[in-house]
Amino acid sequence: MTLNDRLIIKVPASSANLGPGFDSIGLALNLYLTLEVEKHDKWECRSQCEELKDLPTDESHFICQVAIQTAAHYGTKLSPCKISVDSEIPLARGLGSSAAAIVAGIELADSVGDLGLTKQEKLLLATKWEGHPDNVGASLFGGLVIGCYGQDEVDMLSFTDLPFEMVALVPQDILLTKESREVLPTTYSQGEAIQASSTANLLIAALLSQNWSLAGKMMEKDLFHQPYRKPLIHAYHEMEQLAKSSGAFGVALSGAGPTVICFIEKGKGKQLMHTMQAGFPEMHAMLLSISDTGSNICTAEEFVQ
Incomplete structure (x- = not known):
């Protein structure tokens, strides 16, 4: 330069x-x-x-x-x-x-x-x-x-070249990663670790094979962090229910939160964005692509x- x-x-x-x-x-x-x-x-x-x-x-x-x-x-x-x-x-x-x-x-x-x-x-x-x-x-x-x-x-x-897009629901409040990590356990049992890692493995296989319903199922079965962080997110379960009833194949926290990200097949996200924005007007709904x-x-x- x-x-x-x-x-x-x-x-x-x-x-x-x-x-x-x-x-x-x-x-x-x-x-x-x-x-x-x-x-x-x-x-x-x-x-x-x-x-x-x-x-x-x-x-x-x-x-x-x-x-x-x-x-x-x-x-x-x-x-x-x-x-x-x-x-x-x-x-x-x-x-x-x-x-x-x-x-x-x-x-x-x-x-x-x-x-x-x-x-x-x-x-x-x-x-x-x-x-x-x-x-x-x-x-x-x-x-x-x-x-x-x-x-x-x-x-x-x-x-x-994965054929899905996302709708992110972004709240006004921030959530620092440090704070959201403090609610996590410091250890997991052998059984929990096996179950959690096998779920992550299957999520990858489902996404790459475009088995959307299975990918969404694995997103919900996380044991590593979401069970501990979801209570920090206002109305998480209501957002999840509305998104899935409106065509999303999966819903998850984005990173440590507080943004909630909804996954849907490519080309179907615009309507989902409008639906989520109407359902949660206090948040900012964004249609995102990869x-x-x-x-x-x-x-x-x-x-x-």
């Missing part, structure tokens, strides 16, 4: 877990965090978004910190940048806003610092920041991702074209 270049970094949102896929299954969504970057004499990070306007505007901004520390990890001091941030991803609602910021910071370091990182190297760095690979993997690779993290290694597969491409970096000129 030269002094006169302007870069555009675009990173999709994500939904994780999808019921039983706790900390291992993620899905990239067509909501985006977008950075416009140019080299500058000092770090400056600003946004016109209402949700982001109170965040730091200097190098203490989270995205800048991820970029600076990523470059330092590879022995590079990053040139300061002026960054304009735009985001369609609601903060602290279970739609991967922090994961998208982590991926954006790593892509920023890689582009500005000429680090030459592979996707796999970016994935490991992002997973170390986030603590699990599902959200960051979806934001990096796009599509439906299944990942495993352990012993300083991440293995992941991504699947695209983002199959993951994070993308281009020049401002290429972005316009």
Whole structure:
């Protein structure tokens, strides 16, 4: 990146877990965090978004910190940048806003610092920041991702062109991941672990074979986190009942919540969105599709074209 270049970094949102896929299954969504970057004499990070306007505007901004520390990890001091941030991803609602910021910071370091990182190297760095690979993997690779993290290694597969879409019900209230993790048990019995993991395995098989009814059944049978988190979500069961009676094949918490995500065959989501919005007017119903491409970096000129 030269002094006169302007870069555009675009990173999709994500939904994780999808019921039983706790900390291992993620899905990239067509909501985006977008950075416009140019080299500058000092770090400056600003946004016109209402949700982001109170965040730091200097190098203490989270995205800048991820970029600076990523470059330092590879022995590079990053040139300061002026960054304009735009985001369609609601903060602290279970739609991967922090994961998208982590991926954006790593892509920023890689582009500005000429680090030459592979996707796999970016994935490991992002997973170390986030603590699990599902959200960051979806934001990096796009599509439906299944990942495993352990012993300083991440293995992941991504699947695209899946013919379903989603309706997300986004509440006004936030729910921090830290708070929602505090309600989870610290251990599971052997029997619970076997049942929970087999449910997640079958969910993946059902999604990839397009057996929607079985996928929805497995989403409801989660034992890892939803039984403990659903009580934190106002009217969860009412939302689930309305969605399923209106054509959704499955309903789950998005990530740690509080957003509830309803899965439906492609082409049928618009009516479901209207139905859910009418049933729960205090929430924001959004029709979403799968983002199959993951994070993308281009020049401002290429972005316009």
